[in-house]
Amino acid sequence: xxxxxxxxxxxxxxxxxxxxxxxxxxxxxxxxxxxxxxxxxxxxxxxxxxxxxxxxxxxxxxxxxxxxxxxxxxxxxxxxxxxxxxxxxxxxxxxxxxxxxxxxxxxxxxxxxxxxxxxxxxxxxxxxxxxxxxxxxxxxxxxxxxxxxxxxxxxxxxxxxxxxxxxxxxxxxxxxxxxxxxxxxxxxxxxxxxxxxxxxxxxxxxxxxxxxxxxxxxxxxxxxxxxxxxxxxxxxxxxxxxxxxxxxxxxx
Numbered sequence: 368x369x370x371x372x373x374x375x376x377x378x379x380x381x382x383x384x385x386x387x388x389x390x391x392x393x394x395x396x397x398x399x400x401x402x403x404x405x406x407x408x409x410x411x412x413x414x415x416x417x418x419x420x421x422x423x424x425x426x427x428x429x430x431x432x433x434x435x436x437x438x439x440x441x442x443x444x445x446x447x448x449x450x451x452x453x454x455x456x457x458x459x460x461x462x463x464x465x466x467x468x469x470x471x472x473x474x475x476x477x478x479x480x481x482x483x484x485x486x487x488x489x490x491x492x493x494x495x496x497x498x499x500x501x502x503x504x505x506x507x508x509x510x511x512x513x514x515x516x517x518x519x520x521x522x523x524x525x526x527x528x529x530x531x532x533x534x535x536x537x538x539x540x541x542x543x544x545x546x547x548x549x550x551x552x553x554x555x556x557x558x559x560x561x562x563x564x565x566x567x568x569x570x571x572x573x574x575x576x577x578x579x580x581x582x583x584x585x586x587x588x589x590x591x592x593x594x595x596x597x598x599x600x601x602x603x604x605x606x607x608x609x610x611x612x613x614x615x616x617x618x619x
Contacts, residue, residue, distance in 0.1 A: 375617035379505040380470040386500040388461040389493035407486045412446035462487040496582040501597040505572040521613040
């Protein structure tokens with residue numbers, strides 16, 4: 368079932384991310400990308416910022432004091448819309464498009480993803496696309512009764528304690544790594560409680576689907592085709608993880 372037939376009136380998506388990982392030319396000028404990115408994206412994404420990383424490494428040698436080294440570098444040039452709901456990222460190994468809630472349907476954002484991707488191709492001149500990833504972070508609000516929730520009512524395969532007669536599940540972190548048989552596409556699925564109030568439990572349902580086939584950067588038909596396949600994989604995991612009662616929460 369495609370997303371065009373699987374649109375929830377109140378979808379629980381808090382953030383959707385499209386990543387396209389690429390190999391860039393070895394002589395790419397990072398600073399020039401920053402300046403050119405401001406000019407290319409500034410009209411629709413006027414809020415520019417840099418994302419940096421700091422890494423520290425400790426080497427232990429017997430009989431010697433620890434040797435600590437640190438490094439700092441550029442992780443991404445980010446361009447945000449005025450309302451902060453959309454973000455384009457120019458990365459040293461690719462391109463990202465982020466959309467915060469409210470999120471409607473991938474079809475609504477595809478023209479803008481294509482437009483901003485084509486700008487990235489002009490700026491960075493990627494040699495080849497190595498992978499396409501789509502990540503959907505959902506927050507599901509489950510009702511509590513007397514401070515508890517029966518996860519069997521909302522999850523098709525909920526986590527369970529070793530002995531349900533004597534043990535009460537007070538928290539969990541569940542991760543699955545799966546491969547779609549027909550396509551070879553991979554997905555990482557995470558379920559974890561985030562916040563508990565007096566009458567609600569916020570459950571994070573994080574799905575990342577990835578296709579790792581090489582694609583020519585100028586072949587948008589192939590790239591968007593991979594995105595459509597990953598969307599279907601995400602939808603399959605979403606529907607098969609949640610019960611009908613849980614899905615009904617998003618139909619009101």
